[in-house]
Amino acid sequence: MSTTSEKPRPDPSGAAEAQxxxxxxxxxxxxxxxxxxxxxxxxxxxxxxxxxxxxxxxAVAAVxxxxxxxxxxxxxxxxxxxxxxxxxxxxxxxxxFFDVYSSIWFSAIYLLLFVSLVxxxxxxxxxxxxxxxxxxxxxxxxxxxxxxxxxxVVDLTVPEALDGAVRAxxxxxxxxARHDDLSISAERGxxxxxxxxxxxxxxxxxxxxxxxxxxxxxxxQVLVVEGGSFSNALxxxxxxxxxxxxxxxxxxxxxxxxxxxxxxxxxTATGSQFGAPRExxxxxxxxxxxxxxxxxxxxxxxxxxxxGGVRVFIVGNxxxxxxxxxxxxxxxxxxxxxxxxxxGGNYKSLGVVKVPYAAPRQLAFTGFFLPTYALDxxxxxxxxxxxxxxxxxxxxAFVAQPGQRDALSSGGVYSLDVSRLQQLKGPDGxxxxxxxxxxxxxxxxxxxxxxxxxxxxxxxxxxxxxxPSKLWVLGFALVALAGVTASLFVRRRRVWFRVxxxxxxxxxxxxxxxxxxxxxxxxxxxxxxxxxxGMTPPGGRGAESEE
Amino acid sequence: xxxxESLASISNDLVYSAMAxxxxxxxxxxLDLAGRxxxxxxxxxxxxEQSAVRSVAQRVSVPVAAGAAEADGPVVARAGENPAGENPAGxxxxxxxxxxxxxxxxxxxxWLAFLLHLAAVTARGLSAGRAPWGNMYEFSTAGAVVVxxxxxxxxxxxxxxxxxxxxxGPVLLTLGLAITVLYTPSAQLVPALQSFWLxxxxxxxxxxxxxxxxxxxxxxxxxxxxxxxxxxxxxxxPRRGRFMDALPAAADLERSAYRLxxxxxxxxxxxxxxxxxxAEHAWGRYWNWDPKEVWSFVIWVxxxxxxxxxxxxxxxxxxxxxxxxxxxGCVLFNFLVVNIFFVGFHSYSGV
Numbered sequence: 014m015s016t017t018s019e020k021p022r023p024d025p026s027g028a029a030e031a032q033x034x035x036x037x038x039x040x041x042x043x044x045x046x047x048x049x050x051x052x053x054x055x056x057x058x059x060x061x062x063x064x065x066x067x068x069x070x071x072a073v074a075a076v077x078x079x080x081x082x083x084x085x086x087x088x089x090x091x092x093x094x095x096x097x098x099x100x101x102x103x104x105x106x107x108x109x110f111f112d113v114y115s116s117i118w119f120s121a122i123y124l125l126l127f128v129s130l131v132x133x134x135x136x137x138x139x140x141x142x143x144x145x146x147x148x149x150x151x152x153x154x155x156x157x158x159x160x161x162x163x164x165x166v167v168d169l170t171v172p173e174a175l176d177g178a179v180r181a182x183x184x185x186x187x188x189x190a191r192h193d194d195l196s197i198s199a200e201r202g203x204x205x206x207x208x209x210x211x212x213x214x215x216x217x218x219x220x221x222x223x224x225x226x227x228x229x230x231x232x233x234q235v236l237v238v239e240g241g242s243f244s245n246a247l248x249x250x251x252x253x254x255x256x257x258x259x260x261x262x263x264x265x266x267x268x269x270x271x272x273x274x275x276x277x278x279x280x281t282a283t284g285s286q287f288g289a290p291r292e293x294x295x296x297x298x299x300x301x302x303x304x305x306x307x308x309x310x311x312x313x314x315x316x317x318x319x320x321g322g323v324r325v326f327i328v329g330n331x332x333x334x335x336x337x338x339x340x341x342x343x344x345x346x347x348x349x350x351x352x353x354x355x356x357g358g359n360y361k362s363l364g365v366v367k368v369p370y371a372a373p374r375q376l377a378f379t380g381f382f383l384p385t386y387a388l389d390x391x392x393x394x395x396x397x398x399x400x401x402x403x404x405x406x407x408x409x410a411f412v413a414q415p416g417q418r419d420a421l422s423s424g425g426v427y428s429l430d431v432s433r434l435q436q437l438k439g440p441d442g443x444x445x446x447x448x449x450x451x452x453x454x455x456x457x458x459x460x461x462x463x464x465x466x467x468x469x470x471x472x473x474x475x476x477x478x479x480x481p482s483k484l485w486v487l488g489f490a491l492v493a494l495a496g497v498t499a500s501l502f503v504r505r506r507r508v509w510f511r512v513x514x515x516x517x518x519x520x521x522x523x524x525x526x527x528x529x530x531x532x533x534x535x536x537x538x539x540x541x542x543x544x545x546x547g548m549t550p551p552g553g554r555g556a557e558s559e560e
Numbered sequence: 561x562x563x564x565e566s567l568a569s570i571s572n573d574l575v576y577s578a579m580a581x582x583x584x585x586x587x588x589x590x591l592d593l594a595g596r597x598x599x600x601x602x603x604x605x606x607x608x609e610q611s612a613v614r615s616v617a618q619r620v621s622v623p624v625a626a627g628a629a630e631a632d633g634p635v636v637a638r639a640g641e642n643p644a645g646e647n648p649a650g651x652x653x654x655x656x657x658x659x660x661x662x663x664x665x666x667x668x669x670x671w672l673a674f675l676l677h678l679a680a681v682t683a684r685g686l687s688a689g690r691a692p693w694g695n696m697y698e699f700s701t702a703g704a705v706v707v708x709x710x711x712x713x714x715x716x717x718x719x720x721x722x723x724x725x726x727x728x729g730p731v732l733l734t735l736g737l738a739i740t741v742l743y744t745p746s747a748q749l750v751p752a753l754q755s756f757w758l759x760x761x762x763x764x765x766x767x768x769x770x771x772x773x774x775x776x777x778x779x780x781x782x783x784x785x786x787x788x789x790x791x792x793x794x795x796x797x798p799r800r801g802r803f804m805d806a807l808p809a810a811a812d813l814e815r816s817a818y819r820l821x822x823x824x825x826x827x828x829x830x831x832x833x834x835x836x837x838x839a840e841h842a843w844g845r846y847w848n849w850d851p852k853e854v855w856s857f858v859i860w861v862x863x864x865x866x867x868x869x870x871x872x873x874x875x876x877x878x879x880x881x882x883x884x885x886x887x888x889g890c891v892l893f894n895f896l897v898v899n900i901f902f903v904g905f906h907s908y909s910g911v
Contacts, residue, residue, distance in 0.1 A: 061872045072861040079851035286747035293751045315755040315842050326844040478844035490833045498826045
């Protein structure tokens with residue numbers, strides 16, 4: 014695989030190009046025998062056409078991951094997709110279409126591509142290292158057959174002409190070799206191939222660095238309510254994933270408190286921008302180690318917290334109504350903020366309140382928090398604006414059998430398993446629907462207890478991430494960028510000068526050049542080198558391209 | 561900070577004005593192209609003579625990417641300067657008949673439209689006090705102005721007026737779509753976009769996309785030209801699309817397309833890297849296979865394929881051209897379909 018080596022031109026100098034001139038030899042049948050077959054397979058794998066095919070396959074294989082939901086990004090949407098498409102969802106799942114970028118086929122394609130890359134780049138690196146140490150190839154016998162050929166009669170002695178040519182070439186950053194036959198060969202633009210190889214090797218490094226990051230890094234998510242705290246240790250996380258080489262017991266020991274979350278929504282814009290967020294600023298108090306002095310930090314999107322290489326990002330926010338629930342005996346069975354998760358337009362948020370310590374009957378609530386409440390005849394309670402202009406809780410309540418203590422043990426924090434619960438009914442026999450405003454207390458029927466909406470806090474959804482290899486990834490990416498730029502823009506050129514005396518004793522300078530790939534400026538290069546060496550041809554006619 | 565409604569509405573008026581002038585420019589470019597076709601029409605010219613005229617035309621108007629493409633100076637002679645010392649007036653202007661001035665008028669109109677368009681984009685940015693590319697409407701209008709700007713800059717050194725129709729036409733279409741379908745009122749940015757990376761990442765993406773657009777147009781012309789050359793070699797004179805006779809030969813178009821893509825590819829690489837750095841700042845992950853990231857990657861891979869196809873021995877430029885066309889299809893898809901219909905983190909279309 015190479016990015017810059019172009020179709021070879023028939024090379025009249027013979028020695029000038031490593032590749033044989035003319036069209037490539039016909040493909041012959043592979044020789045028999047295991048070694049021969051292996052060698053044949055290797056040659057196929059490392060051929061440009063195979064690399065191209067693999068590149069195309071890679072592009073095609075990446076596409077399904079943008080169309081189908083992916084487990085590592087949004088497992089909930091994968092579950093939804095599977096339930097909506099029972100017939101072929103399972104088949105797609107078995108084939109890895111919901112984990113495209115870790116699937117066997119995707120990995121196989123890029124690993125083969127990298128094997129192909131190594132197989133191509135290593136021999137080329139060896140050849141290039143050799144070329145870097147070697148002198149430019151000897152002067153071809155017949156310069157007039159090369160592009161940019163020029164022939165000038167000059168008022169210099171032969172040694173003067175040779176010295177002048179060497180000076181001109183050196184000042185144009187050519188590598189120069191003088192030969193006994195009164196000729197000079199020179200070459201420049203080695204950087205093109207260096208860049209090409211650096212690009213491909215950097216891609217390899219990039220892959221290794223990314224892999225190292227997934228071994229050594231970790232990430233976790235946590236919701237922190239205003240006034241609440243978080244410490245970087247496993248029990249505090251809502252979810253946590255780590256590479257196999259991470260020591261889960263000794264994460265960077267920082268802690269933080271969310272003092273305040275400042276959120277502003279656009280109330281003046283029109284159309285789809287009305288209510289769009291304009292500001293998420295989280296004021297934190299951070300201790301980098303348990304004993305360290307606290308520092309105040311404000312984070313917002315695009316500006317995370319950094320503590321000892323671990324970064325904390327604000328990725329979401331929402332409302333956490335502060336509730337107090339009293340049980341049938343009048344005791345406070347629950348008191349505190351309950352984060353509700355945005356589940357509809359304008360932060361219409363869904364939440365679950367579980368009160369396992371309520372006696373004699375366990376209590377639970379589920380429903381919506383509506384920051385700017387309105388009642389839609391069709392959709393029911395809706396929110397008209399994301400800010401808390403008219404906050405309301407719309408809840409339904411559940412009770413367990415008296416004395417049953419495990420009715421709430423199943424289900425997660427944000428879901429309620431109602432199989433062992435009974436929904437409370439209102440006086441009209443319909444499902445009881447509570448609409449609670451801040452400061453209000455609603456008493457439940459049947460002496461089940463009461464719920465008080467004490468106040469409102471916001472919470473921040475934080476992502477904690479540690480990726481020790483990301484600077485390596487960046488470094489390799491930048492090397493690749495520099496390499497590909499050099500390989501595409503640096504021109505590799507060879508120039509030859511031959512000086513002789515003609516029958517009249519005049520000094521005749523012949524010059525010619527050869528480039529890799531097409532290089533329309535080659536004749537200009539020869540002309541300008543001649544001019545630098547003080548060998549301007551009379552009338553400019555002598556230095557014309559013979560093409 | 562509030563939005564300056566008056567500036568936003570001035571911006572909209574300017575977009576409409578620019579569209580009107582672009583329409584006129586498009587007409588002039590089409591006439592110019594028709595005139596070139598008429599001038600280069602083979603009737604009454606001996607084949608040998610005709611090919612001589614063509615070769616002169618090619619030499620004069622070999623288009624090339626911006627000067628930045630060249631590490632050691634410009635590579636092709638500037639328009640008007642002729643390395644072989646031949647008469648540059650040769651095929652491109654002689655015998656153009658009554659449409660001889662259409663090309664110049666078209667370029668002047670394009671400059672006028674470009675200035676109106678640029679003013680529209682600037683006013684839009686000023687109205688919200690930020691970079692004017694925060695939603696699909698703004699991406700489209702700002703991206704289109706970059707396409708025209710790149711075209712006009714290249715035009716200053718190379719005579720690529722023959723591309724005008726294929727640049728101004730799509731730009732006009734983009735503006736039409738933007739103001740009717742994608743229009744979003746001027747507003748401030750969501751917090752995720754409030755970063756200087758918006759300026760770096762998106763502006764470089766614009767320039768790369770503009771060059772991909774020009775490269776795509778050139779590659780399409782190259783394929784058409786190649787077909788005409790082949791049918792001519794087979795002895796049939798192509799009846800339709802005679803304006804193509806005024807364009808450079810397929811091999812020259814191929815070289816021009818390559819130069820454009822060769823500038824665009826590192827810029828796109830930079831776009832992806834800058835996007836990854838920004839993603840790391842905003843979301844904590846430099847790469848998450850978000851649909852937008854997937855398609856940026858696909859674009860990168862397809863254009864890498866283009867570069868490899870071009871250096872594959874025994875392949876003519878045609879297969880490489882198909883890679884370039886496929887790559888541009890991915891660019892369009894990434895902009896239009898992924899932004900609007902795919903669920904992901906890059907949901908800033910505002911539509």
